[in-house]
Amino acid sequence: METPQVHRNTLSASLAARPLSVWDRLKDWVDKRAHLVYPAPSTLVLVLLFILPIAYTVYLSFHNWNISATQPPRPVGWDNYVELVKNERFRGALVHTFYYSLLAVVLETVLGTGIALVFAREFVGRGIARTLFLFPMMATPIAAMIGWKIILDPSTGVLNIFRQWGMPPFAPLADKTWVIPTLVLVDIWQWTPFVTLIVLAGLTALPQEPFEAALIDGATGWQTFWKITLPLLQPVLVVAALFRTIDSLKAFENVFVLTRGEPGYASETLNLYTYLEAFEYYHLGYASSLMIAYFLIILAFSLVLIRLRRSSW
Amino acid sequence: MVSPRTIPRRGGHLGGRRKGNSILFYVLVIMIMAPFIFPFAWMVLSSFKSEADVVAIPPKLIFSPTLANYFKIFTAPNLDRYFINSVVVGLGSSLAALLLGLPAAFSIARFRQQRLSLAILLARIIPAMSVLLPWFVWFNILDLIDTYPAVILAQLSFTLPLTIWIMISFFEDFPRELEDAALIDGCSLSDCFIRVVLPISVPGIVVAFLLSFIFSWNNYLISAIVGGADTKTLPVIAYSQIGYYQTDIGAMAASGIVLTLPVLILTFFVQRYVVRGLAFGALKA
Numbered sequence: 001m002e003t004p005q006v007h008r009n010t011l012s013a014s015l016a017a018r019p020l021s022v023w024d025r026l027k028d029w030v031d032k033r034a035h036l037v038y039p040a041p042s043t044l045v046l047v048l049l050f051i052l053p054i055a056y057t058v059y060l061s062f063h064n065w066n067i068s069a070t071q072p073p074r075p076v077g078w079d080n081y082v083e084l085v086k087n088e089r090f091r092g093a094l095v096h097t098f099y100y101s102l103l104a105v106v107l108e109t110v111l112g113t114g115i116a117l118v119f120a121r122e123f124v125g126r127g128i129a130r131t132l133f134l135f136p137m138m139a140t141p142i143a144a145m146i147g148w149k150i151i152l153d154p155s156t157g158v159l160n161i162f163r164q165w166g167m168p169p170f171a172p173l174a175d176k177t178w179v180i181p182t183l184v185l186v187d188i189w190q191w192t193p194f195v196t197l198i199v200l201a202g203l204t205a206l207p208q209e210p211f212e213a214a215l216i217d218g219a220t221g222w223q224t225f226w227k228i229t230l231p232l233l234q235p236v237l238v239v240a241a242l243f244r245t246i247d248s249l250k251a252f253e254n255v256f257v258l259t260r261g262e263p264g265y266a267s268e269t270l271n272l273y274t275y276l277e278a279f280e281y282y283h284l285g286y287a288s289s290l291m292i293a294y295f296l297i298i299l300a301f302s303l304v305l306i307r308l309r310r311s312s313w
Numbered sequence: 314m315v316s317p318r319t320i321p322r323r324g325g326h327l328g329g330r331r332k333g334n335s336i337l338f339y340v341l342v343i344m345i346m347a348p349f350i351f352p353f354a355w356m357v358l359s360s361f362k363s364e365a366d367v368v369a370i371p372p373k374l375i376f377s378p379t380l381a382n383y384f385k386i387f388t389a390p391n392l393d394r395y396f397i398n399s400v401v402v403g404l405g406s407s408l409a410a411l412l413l414g415l416p417a418a419f420s421i422a423r424f425r426q427q428r429l430s431l432a433i434l435l436a437r438i439i440p441a442m443s444v445l446l447p448w449f450v451w452f453n454i455l456d457l458i459d460t461y462p463a464v465i466l467a468q469l470s471f472t473l474p475l476t477i478w479i480m481i482s483f484f485e486d487f488p489r490e491l492e493d494a495a496l497i498d499g500c501s502l503s504d505c506f507i508r509v510v511l512p513i514s515v516p517g518i519v520v521a522f523l524l525s526f527i528f529s530w531n532n533y534l535i536s537a538i539v540g541g542a543d544t545k546t547l548p549v550i551a552y553s554q555i556g557y558y559q560t561d562i563g564a565m566a567a568s569g570i571v572l573t574l575p576v577l578i579l580t581f582f583v584q585r586y587v588v589r590g591l592a593f594g595a596l597k598a
Contacts (some may be wrong), residue, residue: 031502032596038420039429042413042473047437049470053447062447067450123338129346131584138348138580138587140531142548143573147356148553150562150569156368158355164371189349243591250440252534257555271442278446279538285446286445290572295443302438 011032054295061288073285080289090290092265093273099271100180101248104187109241111188112195115226115231119196119202131192141190145257148186152258174257176266183267186254191247195240202236203229235308242305249298359566360384367563377389382567399530399546402521403521405465407525411518412471417481419506422487430481436474441534449538459541467539468532472525479524483517484510527576527583547572 020028028221030037061080063073084090119130136144151158154171163169172178210232214224252271255261261268261276268276278287357385359367360380421430448456448467476493493549495505536546553564553570569581580587 008452014353027501035420035424035426036503038416038561039426039499042417042477043429045413045466045469045473049443049448049466049473050436050439053444056447056450057443060360067453087423102324117343118341123342125342131581132346132350133354133589134580134584135577136532137591138527138576139353140548140551140573140576141532142531142551143569144352146551146565146569147352149555150359151352151355153562156370156372156562158372160370160373171508189352193349194588194591201588250442252442258553268554271440274442275534279449284450286447289442291446295441298438298443302435305438306434 116199395578
């Protein structure tokens with residue numbers, strides 16, 4: 001016990017003789033406050049990128065402005081929010097957005113789980129299949145939507161294959177009833193693999209014992225699935241569905257490239273409507289109130305996700 | 314006692330235990346895969362068709378392929394410029410994210426800073442659309458619109474949370490003993506981070522970098538709003554060409570393929586981490 005003490009004393013004595021360099025002192029200063037200094041730059045950037053803009057958007061939402069340099073924002077009180085509540089296009093966009101998300105999330109969760117159960121088996125080419133499966137969600141969205149635009153083209157698209165058997169020309173994107181389900185189809189194509197991969201990860205983490213017990217008790221595959229696999233998978237499914245809910249509320253590229261909200265406003269979603277008001281009509285004040293409403297809706301879903309995260313992880 | 318391995322598995326749904334090798338099973342796999350591959354396959358086919366073949370009804374599956382569409386898009390003016398823009402913005406926003414994000418992720422993992430990690434999750438969730446307007450206004454006021462720094466800074470809104478999140482899970486897996494051993498040896502925390510933790514975390518850093526680069530390459534909205542004539546990235550130009558190539562489906566298809574091919578190649582290197590990156594540690598996959 002004694003020797004190291006002595007050693008340390010002589011060491012510090014020799015150090016004291018040579019003054020610490022600025023660099024060493026800086027390092028020492030940083031080390032003592034690492035829990036504050038290390039995250040500081042990131043925190044600063046995120047405050048700059050998110051907190052300040054949201055504050056500024058709130059400010060703008062109580063003003064009218066068309067981004068003119070000579071005319072500053074004019075205060076209008078709650079006018080933009082009153083307009084928001086009365087605006088039929090906004091209400092339409094809300095309905096379309098929720099309809100789109102509900103369809104997409106339900107179908108993607110069911111399909112994604114089903115596909116995961118198939119992919120959970122070992123088979124030759126499984127690795128390749130899983131990599132190819134990533135392509136729809138990793139591909140550049142604008143490129144993928146170019147592909148879908150070609151496929152869905154009313155005069156040269158793939159549906160024209162059926163015309164040789166007498167089916168009349170059909171343009172689902174120009175049809176008020178079919179336009180959102182068609183956009184959802186594209187969303188399903190793009191994001192079902194995401195659910196599949198989450199469920200696959202969840203499947204491999206499941207405990208073995210309940211399945212062995214079920215097997216010994218002579219449960220059928222169907223019973224095992226409904227009574228054991230599904231309940232055990234539930235937390236994973238809820239998280240996957242919530243992520244899909246939040247992200248499908250933000251769907252943009254498919255609507256933007258394939259329909260731009262048409263026919264009429266039949267496929268106009270909240271995200272697209274906000275985009276148009278802000279960056280095509282330059283109604284910055286009104287667009288800001290839209291952004292705040294949109295932000296609060298997403299935040300509400302996020303809080304559910306965060307609560308769940310806290311309880312189960 | 315019967316070992317679990319000897320129990321025949323019938324109708325179980327356990328990951329990767331049961332083998333499915335019947336022909337019927339492969340038919341099922343192909344039926345599942347086909348719709349997901351179809352749009353890419355259709356786009357590739359269309360891109361090699363002549364102007365007459367691509368509009369033929371019923372669509373032709375057998376045709377004499379041509380490279381005319383690729384010649385057309387590669388000789389489009391300024392393509393090299395847009396390519397460079399995409400690369401500069403991609404490199405800039407993913408490298409800046411690493412520079413800022415690595416220490417933050419290390420701190421969150423080491424000191425278990427729950428609130429900070431929650432803030433990062435929120436940053437992943439907030440729609441870009443609801444913060445894009447102030448950036449646009451401010452960059453206009455600062456005369457930074459259509460400059461690399463503006464586009465890179467705006468793209469940090471997604472590359473930084475992504476990088477931090479991926480690195481947190483890598484740093485959490487890092488053997489704490491190694492770190493402590495370095496600290497006991499009289500290594501300062503910063504030395505330990507730079508000389509011990511970072512070198513061992515290179516695989517994680519590469520994954521974070523590649524994923525950031527892919528998402529930056531893919532991004533349309535931010536480049537379209539904050540960028541301009543000088544900083545247009547490839548997705549922006551591809552979108553604006555949709556109208557231009559309206560009747561020229563072959564050229565449109567070729568531009569789609571060229572735009573996404575680099576990303577699909579990079580996907581091979583990060584495939585194991587895609588879900589971890591997108592689901593933000595909802596699962597320790």
